[in-house]
Amino acid sequence: MSDFENLYREIILDHYRSPRNRGELPEPAKKVEGFNPLCGDEVVVFLEVTDGVLSNIKISGHGCSISQSSASLMSAAVKGKPIDQVREKIATFKQLMMGHEKKLTNEDEQPKIDVRALGELAALQGVVKFPVRIKCATLSWNTLSQGLDELSL
Amino acid sequence: MASGDDVTSFDARLVRQDIPLLHRIVNGHPITYLDSGATSLTPRPVIEAMSRYYEQHHANVHRAVYVTAEEATATYEGARLAVGGLFNAQNASEEVVFTKNATESFNLLAKSWGRANLKSGDAVVLTQMEHHANIVPWFQLRDEIDIDVRFIRVDDEYRLDLSNLDALLKGAKLLSVTGMSNVLGTINPLRALADAAHNNGALIAVDAAQSIAHGPFDVQALDVDFIAFSAHKMLGPTGIGIFWTREEILQSMPPFLGGGGMIADVRMDGYTPANGPTRFEAGTPPIAEAAGLNAAVLYLQSLGMDNIAKHEADLTADALARLGDEFGDVIRVIGPGTTLNRGGVISLDVQGVHPHDVAQVLDQFGVCVRPGHHCAKPLMKRFDLAATVRASFGPYSLDEDTSVLLEALAHSVKVFA
Numbered sequence: 001m002s003d004f005e006n007l008y009r010e011i012i013l014d015h016y017r018s019p020r021n022r023g024e025l026p027e028p029a030k031k032v033e034g035f036n037p038l039c040g041d042e043v044v045v046f047l048e049v050t051d052g053v054l055s056n057i058k059i060s061g062h063g064c065s066i067s068q069s070s071a072s073l074m075s076a077a078v079k080g081k082p083i084d085q086v087r088e089k090i091a092t093f094k095q096l097m098m099g100h101e102k103k104l105t106n107e108d109e110q111p112k113i114d115v116r117a118l119g120e121l122a123a124l125q126g127v128v129k130f131p132v133r134i135k136c137a138t139l140s141w142n143t144l145s146q147g148l149d150e151l152s153l
Numbered sequence: 154m155a156s157g158d159d160v161t162s163f164d165a166r167l168v169r170q171d172i173p174l175l176h177r178i179v180n181g182h183p184i185t186y187l188d189s190g191a192t193s194l195t196p197r198p199v200i201e202a203m204s205r206y207y208e209q210h211h212a213n214v215h216r217a218v219y220v221t222a223e224e225a226t227a228t229y230e231g232a233r234l235a236v237g238g239l240f241n242a243q244n245a246s247e248e249v250v251f252t253k254n255a256t257e258s259f260n261l262l263a264k265s266w267g268r269a270n271l272k273s274g275d276a277v278v279l280t281q282m283e284h285h286a287n288i289v290p291w292f293q294l295r296d297e298i299d300i301d302v303r304f305i306r307v308d309d310e311y312r313l314d315l316s317n318l319d320a321l322l323k324g325a326k327l328l329s330v331t332g333m334s335n336v337l338g339t340i341n342p343l344r345a346l347a348d349a350a351h352n353n354g355a356l357i358a359v360d361a362a363q364s365i366a367h368g369p370f371d372v373q374a375l376d377v378d379f380i381a382f383s384a385h386k387m388l389g390p391t392g393i394g395i396f397w398t399r400e401e402i403l404q405s406m407p408p409f410l411g412g413g414g415m416i417a418d419v420r421m422d423g424y425t426p427a428n429g430p431t432r433f434e435a436g437t438p439p440i441a442e443a444a445g446l447n448a449a450v451l452y453l454q455s456l457g458m459d460n461i462a463k464h465e466a467d468l469t470a471d472a473l474a475r476l477g478d479e480f481g482d483v484i485r486v487i488g489p490g491t492t493l494n495r496g497g498v499i500s501l502d503v504q505g506v507h508p509h510d511v512a513q514v515l516d517q518f519g520v521c522v523r524p525g526h527h528c529a530k531p532l533m534k535r536f537d538l539a540a541t542v543r544a545s546f547g548p549y550s551l552d553e554d555t556s557v558l559l560e561a562l563a564h565s566v567k568v569f570a
Binding site (some may be wrong): 040063 | 180213329506508509510513514524526533539540553568
């Protein structure tokens with residue numbers, strides 16, 4: 001598979017064409033916005049937390065296939081999960097995206113990522129071959145993380 | 154050189170032979186370079202002029218008396234004369250200032266001329282199609298001295314709406330406008346704008362970054378007062394830009410950056426700035442880049458500015474027609490639909506596909522285009538767009554480039570449909 005085909009895997013295009021958990025949640029759900037000033041991408045994440053569980057998540061905004069599919073995949077991966085598992089997913093995903101930089105410095109520092117634990121999210125690992133697109137992929141994750149921070153979770 | 158002294162023998166294929174970068178293979182394809190609006194490719198005579206400078210003449214300018222120092226000074230000052238000749242400066246040695254790029258030229262205009270000549274309440278008139286380089290320095294000045302920054306609207310045909318121009322110019326000290334939009338390709342009616350500005354007691358500055366390498370440009374015929382552009386968009390090197398104004402205006406402008414080279418005298422109690430362009434050229438200037446710029450001017454002139462304009466107009470007409478034929482409503486051109494007062498910059502909105510995704514697919518075909526807001530966010534907002542895909546031509550562009558572009562665009566539509 002070429003780097004290009006690896007970037008635009010069918011699963012990514014599927015999430016781009018039919019995004020999961022698309023929409024908004026009414027108050028008192030938490031609303032967080034994220035921007036990528038470079039390309040004008042915008043993501044809005046709505047969160048509902050019940051008894052330590054991310055009981056509902058909705059995503060709105062606009063952007064490229066990488067940012068939109070990453071947001072969709074993220075929503076499917078974290079919905080209904082306890083907050084500590086959500087935090088873990090965020091950390092693992094960001095490690096996946098950092099793979100590129102680490103490789104430049106020292107092979108030994110390559111973080112050990114359990115790709116199987118990522119499930120469908122692993123489809124996004126092709127992004128690391130295209131450094132300028134990493135920000136597209138991490139936009140929704142950073143926004144979710146910021147939302148949890150603001151909720152002190 | 155591509156065509157020697159015979160300006161009638163312009164041939165883009167010969168130009169291509171002079172451009173080493175056009176012979177690269179990218180992602181398995183010969184490179185298709187359609188990003189001349191961002192930066193132009195460098196012909197060998199320009200590269201060689203810079204190498205020759207470093208190998209034979211390198212020394213600091215305006216300082217020492219040894220042979221190479223004299224040669225370096227002659228190289229640097231010679232470039233001032235050459236580039237002034239490109240746009241018909243009356244007295245280039247007293248009127249052409251070398252900066253870092255067009256952006257720095259606009260900062261020089263706002264922070265030297267602007268600070269000295271504008272006071273609270275004075276207006277500067279811009280247009281909605283300006284590059285951020287001709288917007289942000291004016292906002293910065295507004296923060297400092299509370300000037301009024303006004304914008305000429307862009308109409309639905311992607312042209313300036315001049316219906317209320319006199320009202321906008323009332324009380325204005327400066328009209329600062331692009332010669333050609335780096336997003337739309339729209340060429341603005343500079344002579345009419347200059348007359349309107351002058352009739353209202355204002356001066357006119359022109360962002361010539363997208364104009365200077367794409368056709369004849371004559372500051373006397375256009376009757377403009379300031380121009381700014383970058384060498385790297387006219388087949389020259391990065392790191393050197395041009396600011397030009399009439400001698401009497403330049404003499405009245407206070408220094409901008411301070412340091413060596415820009416002074417007549419420095420004492421324990423103060424300094425006296427130099428006269429002429431060097432007053433604005435603090436520190437060691439871009440000497441090798443000036444050598445490259447000089448070679449770029451000669452190269453463009455050998456091709457003939459009229460020939461370049463005609464060549465790029467033909468390419469643009471062909472591309473606009475084929476885009477319409479092959480894609481209909483699937484790809485919308487954000488800019489005038491004909492080549493009348495329009496240059497070779499073509500912005501595209503591909504239905505349902507984000508510009509970054511389009512550009513990523515195009516890269517697979519070796520096609521270099523620019524996705525994004527093109528440093529013109531107010532214009533993007535005017536047309537309710539976040540970004541476009543922009544293809545732009547240079548004198549080395551061919552119809553074949555358009556063919557590869559169209560093939561790659563068709564593929565991008567297929568991938569994301």
